[in-house]
Amino acid sequence: MLNPADERFVSTLAAGLPDGTIRPPEPRYLEEPRGRWVGLAGCVALPRTTAEVAAVVRACQAAKVGIVPWGGGTGLVGGQVLPAGPAPVVLSLDRMKAIRGIWSSENVLIAEAGAKLAEVRAAADGAGRLFPLSLAAEGTCSIGGNLATNAGGVNVLRWGNTRDLCLGVEAVLADGSILGGLKRLRKDNTGYDLRNLLIGSEGTLGIITAASLRLVAPPPVTGAALMVVESPAAALDLLAMAEGLAPGCVSAFELIHRTGPEFLAETMPDLRQPFPQPPEWLVLVDMGLPNGLSAAEMLEELFGMGAEAGLVTDGLIAQSESQRADFWNLRENIPEANRLIGAISSHDVALPLSELPGFIDQAGAALAAMGNFRINCFGHLGDGNLHYNVFPPKGASRSAYAGRADAVKELVHDIVHARGGSVSAEHGLGRAKTGDLTRYGDPSRVAAMRAIKAALDPAGILNPGAVLG
Template sequence: MNALIETLRAIVGEPHCLVADADKAPYLTDWRGRYTGTASAVVLPADTAEVSAVVRACADAGCAIVPQGGNTGLCGGATPLAGSAAVVVNLSRLRRVRRVDPANNAIVVEAGVTLVAVQAAAEEADRLFPLSLASEGSCEVGGFISTNAGGVQVLRYGNARELVLGLEVVLPDGQIWDGLRALRKDNTGYDLKQLFIGAEGTLGIVTAASLKLFPRLRASATAWLAIADPAAAVDLLGRLRAVAGDRVTAFELVSRQSLDLVLQHIPGARDPLADAYPWYVLVELTDTRIDAGLEELLEEEVGQGVDAGLILDGTIAASTTQAAALWALRENISEAQKREGVSIKHDISVPVSEIPRFIALAGERLEAAYPGLRIVCFGHLGDGNLHYNQSRPVKGENSAFIERTAEVNRIVHGLAAELGGSISAEHGIGQLKRDILMFYKPPIELEMMKILKRAFDPEGRMNPGKLL
C-alpha cells in the first residue's frame, strides 16, 4: 500500500493525495451522516488522463476504488465501506466546460462540474439545461449521471438518463472510452453509455459527458395550492396537462407535516397561506415565449379547480422573488428533516394513478403497526415519485423506532411493489438498499446485472459493496 500511495502522489501531486485521517475525513461520511467508511487514501485527479493513471495503478496493486463526486448522495453510494482499504477517487477537480454547441443543443462538461455551473453555462449560450435538484449547488455531473438523478422537472424533460447524449468513461483497467458523440441518432449497436448511467460507479468512472440543451425558458407561472387529498392532486394534474401540455414543467406534492418541518427549522420560511391544510401542490408552468399568457392560464385553471372542489386555497406568485420563496419551501424539506433528526427514508415510485392509493394504504398499515408515528410525504407527483419518510415525533422514542427500519421497509417497499412500483425512483441503491434489492428485482434481472458487472469488472474492484 505504501508503494501504491507513492505512485498516486506522483500522478496527482502530493497535495491531492490525502492520507492523513483529518484530511480524508470529509470524504468518508455521506451527506446524511448515516455512513462513515475508511480508505487508504483520497485522491483528487485533475483530468481524465490522471484518472486513468490512478485507476491503472490501483488495478496493478489490486486495490478497490470508490468513485466520488460532490458527495451529496442519499444512499451511501459514494462512501467507502467501514474497514475498507480502498482508494476514494474524487472527481471534483475535473471542472472544465469543454464545449458548448448551441446549434446542436449540446454541452460537453467534465465530471466535477456542478449542476448549477452546467445550468449557468447553458444560460450563457441562451439555452437551458433542465435538470434541477435541491443539491444543485454542490452535486456534480459524474454523480448525477451515476445515480440517474431526477429532480423537479422530470415531468417535462425526463431524468438524467434522457439528458445524456454521450459519455467519457475510465474503465476498471484504466482504459479510456471516448463515447462523447453528441448525436441524437447513432444506430450502431449497443447503446453503451446507458450501462454507466445509474450504475453508481460499479462499472467505471464517468469523467465527462455530452448533455442535451433546450431552448431557454422566458416565461413562468408558479402557484402554491392547498388541496384536500392526493386524489385531488392527481385530478388537478390531469386537468392542467390537458390544457397546458408540456408547459406543465413541475407538479410537486407536499404534506402539511413536511411544510411544518420547514417552517420550524429553516430561517425565513413563511407559510404562504393564512390557514393550514392537509396537502399542497406546487405547480410551475413554463414557456419559451415571453407573451405565453401563463399567468392568465394558471389563474383560469385555479379558478376552475376551486369551482370543482379540487383546490381549497392558494396563491399565485406575482414575481420571481415570490416564486423562489415558494420553491424554497419545497427544496428545503430534506434539509429540515436532517435538522429534525434521523428518520426512515423511502424514495419510491408508483404509477401516477396509484399515488392516492399508495399514500392511503401505506398510512393505514404503518399506523396499525406503529401508532402515533409521523409520516413526512412529499415528492414529484407528476412522475410518480414520492419521498415517504417516517419517524417518532418524540425524540426520546425515535431511536427505538429507527431500529425497526427493516420492518417498516417491508411495509413500504412491499406496497410499492404490489402497486407495480419501484423501491428506488431517483436516489439509487448504494449501501442503503443493496441488501433488499434482491427481494424486489426478478432473479433474471439480477443475474443480467451481475453478468455485466463481471464483464466490466471481473475482480470486483469498482465501488465494492454498492448496488449488488
C-alpha cells in the first residue's frame, strides 16, 4: 500500500535537495495529449543529475510514495499520469538534457534522458551522422520517453525501434541504486541484458537517466514518392517490389487511407494536398541510396513496375528535398488532424504483414455492421504497424459516442488478436491497456512480468498502475 506525497513528505524531500528541485505541480505535468485523463501529484521533482534522481527515489522508497516518471508528456496511453490513488511524486527529467558526448567514428552519442528527440537528431547531424528515430512529436518527446516506451516511428523498416538504436542505459532502480550501463559496445554477453529489460518497461522497473545511442552515416541520396495503389494488398506487393529493387535502402513505407487527407482538409485547409481528390489508398515510399544512384530514377522504375503489375494507378515523385518534405508533412499531420476531429477509439496495432489486408477488410465490415463510423487507417505498413482509429460520422461529436468506445476497442482488438497481432505496437500499454494485457497476453509471460516487477520494485513505487495495472 502506497502513501501520498503529502505536505510533510514534500517538505522533507525538498530539504534534502538543491533549491528549486521540488516544486508544486504545474498543469502540464498532469495532462496527456488527448485530454482523457487528469493526473494527481503531491509535487514535481526536477533533478539536474542522476545522483539527485537517486536521492528522490530513495526518499520515495523509504516513505512508500509512488513515482510517476515524466518525459515529454506526449504518450498516448496514459503512462505519464496517475488519475487516482495516493498522490505521487511526478519525476520530470526536463533539466537533464545534456549531450554527454559524441564519438562520430564509432557512430555513438550519449544523451541524457530529458533531451528532446529533435535535439539528439540535431546533435548527430552536427557531427555528420544520423540518429534514425523519427516521430511527428520529435520536438516535444524526450529520448528517455522514447526508450521507456520503445518508440517506433517511421523508419523502423530500415533501422528498427528505439531498442535497436540503444547500446546501453544508465538508470536509477527502485531502491535508489544507479545502474551504470553506458558502455559503447556492440557486443557484451555478460549475463542478463538489463538494458533491454528497462527499455519498453514504461518506468515501472527503473528510471532511465541517460543512454548511449547508435548513429548511422546519413544516406547521401534521398528521395520520396506518393503512389496511388489499388488496395492494401497491392501496397504490400509494391513493398516487396521496392525491397527487391533497392535492398536495404527503403527507409519508410507508409500506408494512407483517403480519410487522412479528408481530415486534413477539414482541420487544416491551408495545408498543401498533393491530389485534388484524395485517392482511396496511397503509399509514401522513402528511400536512402548510395552515391552514384538517383532516387528519382529508382522511384520511377518502381512506379513503372507497379503500374505494369496493376498495383499502381497514379503517383508523384519528389523532384526536390522541399517536395519530399511536403509529402512527409502530409503524413506527419494526420495524427494532429485526428486529435482535432476527436476519435471514439484509437488503436495502435501490429499484425503479420500478410494479415494486414484481411484485418482491414474484416474490421471495416464489422464496424459498419455496428454503426455509422468513419475509419482512419494509416501507418507503418513496412513493419506491420497500423494506426486504426474510429470516429463518429461527420458533424457528430465524440461525446455522443463515448458509450460505444469500449465495444469498438474490444471488436478491433479481438480481430487483431485472432490474426496473430499485437494490440500495442509502438505506444506501449500505459494505464489505458492494462486490461488488454490480461485479456490477450500469454499467461506465462504475464506471470513472468509480474515476478520481475516484484523482484525489482517490491513496494510498487515505480509508475504505479502502469503496464501491469
